[in-house]
Amino acid sequence: SSELTQDPAVSVALGQTVRITCQGDSLRKFYAGWYQQKPGQAPVLVIYGKNNRPSGIPDRFSGSNSGNTASLTITGAQAEDEADYYCNSRDRSDNVWLFGGGTKLTVL
Amino acid sequence: QVQLVESGGGVVQPGRSLRLSCAASGFTFSYHFIHWVRQAPGKGLEWVSVISKDGVNKYYADSVKGRFTMSRDNSQNTVYLQMNSLRTEDTAVYYCARDQSSCSGGTCGWWFDPWGQGTLVTVSS
Numbered sequence: 485s486s487e488l489t490q491d492p493a494v495s496v497a498l499g500q501t502v503r504i505t506c507q508g509d510s511l512r513k514f515y516a517g518w519y520q521q522k523p524g525q526a527p528v529l530v531i532y533g534k535n536n537r538p539s540g541i542p543d544r545f546s547g548s549n550s551g552n553t554a555s556l557t558i559t560g561a562q563a564e565d566e567a568d569y570y571c572n573s574r575d576r577s578d579n580v581w582l583f584g585g586g587t588k589l590t591v592l
Numbered sequence: 593q594v595q596l597v598e599s600g601g602g603v604v605q606p607g608r609s610l611r612l613s614c615a616a617s618g619f620t621f622s623y624h625f626i627h628w629v630r631q632a633p634g635k636g637l638e639w640v641s642v643i644s645k646d647g648v649n650k651y652y653a654d655s656v657k658g659r660f661t662m663s664r665d666n667s668q669n670t671v672y673l674q675m676n677s678l679r680t681e682d683t684a685v686y687y688c689a690r691d692q693s694s695c696s697g698g699t700c701g702w703w704f705d706p707w708g709q710g711t712l713v714t715v716s717s
Contacts, residue, residue, distance in 0.1 A: 515701025519637075526687055526710055527637065532703040534696045570637050574702045579642075579651040581627065581702065586636040 486510050488571055488584035495590040496561045504556045504587045506571030516554035516571045518547060521586075527570060531556055558589075566591045594618040594706055596688050601711030604678055612673040614688030614708060621669040622646075625691035627704055628662065628673050630684035630713075638684075642691065643671060656682075678715045685710040 488508040496502035506516055515534060519527035529538050531547035544562070548555045554573075558565055571584040600612040614626065628640040641652045643662040650662045661674040671688060689704035 513699070515696075515699055517701065517703030517705075519704070521637075526707040527704075528707070529703055529705040532692070532705070533694055533701045534699070538705060568636075572637075572639070572704070579649075580653060581639040581642065583629075583637040583639055 486575055486577075486582065488516075488573065488582045490569075490571060490584035490587045492585065493588045493590070495592055496558070497592050498563065499560055501557065501559045502561055502589065504558075504569050504589065506554045506556075506584045507552055508573065508582065508584075509552055510573045510576040510582060511549065511552050511554050513576050514573045515549060516547070516573045518545075518554075518556045519570045519572070520565075521568045521570065530569075561589075561591050563591050565589060594690070596690065596706060596708035598686060598688055598708040598711040601686065601713045603714045603716060605717050606678060606680055606715055608678055609674070609676045610678060610713060612675065612686055612688075612711060612713070614671040614673075616669045616671070616690070619690070622666040626662075626664065626671045627689045627691055628671075628686060629689055629704070629707075630682075630686045631710075632681070632684040635684075640686070641673065675713070678713075680715050683713060683715045685712050 486509045518531040521527040535547045544559045568586045570586045597615045627642045641662045647664045659677045664671045687710045689707040693702045
């Protein structure tokens with residue numbers, strides 16, 4: 485099976501824009517889902533499909549896709565956005581699902 | 593509201609077995625695939641397995657294939673994960689999650705929403 489690759493850590497100044505990326509061969513065929521996980525809590529879906537937000541997710545979260553890369557953008561990052569972010573997709577050729585290694589976002 | 597609640601975690605010795613349950617409410621359970629995902633302490637998320645709506649098709653990560661078995665009871669809105677021959681590296685919080693999918697412009701995507709709160713499995717002698 486293939487893999488999804490994320491930068492381990494990213495930082496952003498309060499109120500600025502940050503992009504978190506996810507690379508993998510499966511993303512040439514399938515959209516990614518993006519999840520936010522805060523310490524001691526279960527993951528929460530923040531972006532799915534082409535660029536969709538579940539109910540209750542602020543509109544500062546957006547997604548995009550190009551080639552083998554999916555991106556999660558937070559426009560105007562807030563202190564409460566500090567968390568781990570994971571991408572996932574179905575594997576391109578197998579009936580398995582993949583997660584990226586996660587990106588720890590620090591809001592300065 | 594849509595909810596998943598896991599149970600059955602605990603401390604178990606290597607080589608022993610444990611069965612996890614995931615009880616669903618607030619949606620039509622039989623319409624959805626259900627996944628198990630685990631997270632070892634301080635580590636990232638790892639997909640474990642998925643079961644189809646009717647329980648016929650099940651797929652597993654290589655790390656658990658042959659040792660773990662998923663099943664479901666649609667009359668009880670519950671999914672199970674039978675874990676046999678447990679190893680210390682199976683120590684993790686185990687989450688169940690509902691599968692959802694859609695296609696747009698010829699491209700499809702799958703995502704997990706919602707997730708349960710997780711149940712901790714500790715494999716230790």
